[in-house]
Amino acid sequence: MADYALFVGWNRSVAGREQQAMELFARVMEYYGQLQYDGKIESFEPVILSNHGGDMNGFVLLRGDAAKLDEVRREEAFTNYSIEANFCLENFGVIDGYIGDGITNVFSQWSTHFS
Numbered sequence: 001m002a003d004y005a006l007f008v009g010w011n012r013s014v015a016g017r018e019q020q021a022m023e024l025f026a027r028v029m030e031y032y033g034q035l036q037y038d039g040k041i042e043s044f045e046p047v048i049l050s051n052h053g054g055d056m057n058g059f060v061l062l063r064g065d066a067a068k069l070d071e072v073r074r075e076e077a078f079t080n081y082s083i084e085a086n087f088c089l090e091n092f093g094v095i096d097g098y099i100g101d102g103i104t105n106v107f108s109q110w111s112t113h114f115s
Contacts, residue, residue, distance in 0.1 A: 002042045002063035003102035006073065009059035010089040017088035024088060028081050032062065040064070040072050055091055063099060 013021035032044040041064040048058045062069065072078055073094070085092040098106045 001100050002065070003098065003100045003105070004064060004066035004069050005097040005099045005102075006062040006069050007059055007095040007097050008062065009056055009091070009093055009095070010085065011055050011091035012057050012089070014088050014090055020084075020088040024081070024084055028060075028085075031077060031081065032060065035062075035072060040068050061097075066102070069096075 029046065032041070035041045036043060041062050043064075044060055044062045046058070046060045049056060062072070064072075082092070082094060
């Protein structure tokens with residue numbers, strides 16, 4: 001079961017680069033599908049947020065084993081997609097996260113500071 005996640009988020013496409021952003025999204029979804037097929041990630045879930053006045057309009061949550069996701073993050077393809085995303089999306093970012101048993105482990109470590 002997945003204990004780790006990569007949160008890939010963005011605000012909106014850069015003006016004039018909307019078409020590039022749409023094409024990038026399609027290619028990245030294929031890439032994530034291949035990562036899942038190859039067993040490098042357990043799953044991924046794209047989310048487009050409704051209008052809310054904030055600075056985040058979408059994200060993809062990639063779920064998997066911490067070591068495997070660390071490897072994915074260093075893959076040339078992942079790096080290249082991230083570089084392109086920075087050109088055509090505002091506020092693009094990738095954040096490590098904990099899910100499943102990973103949350104239990106983090107809270108266990110955190111709680112030792114208060115004992």
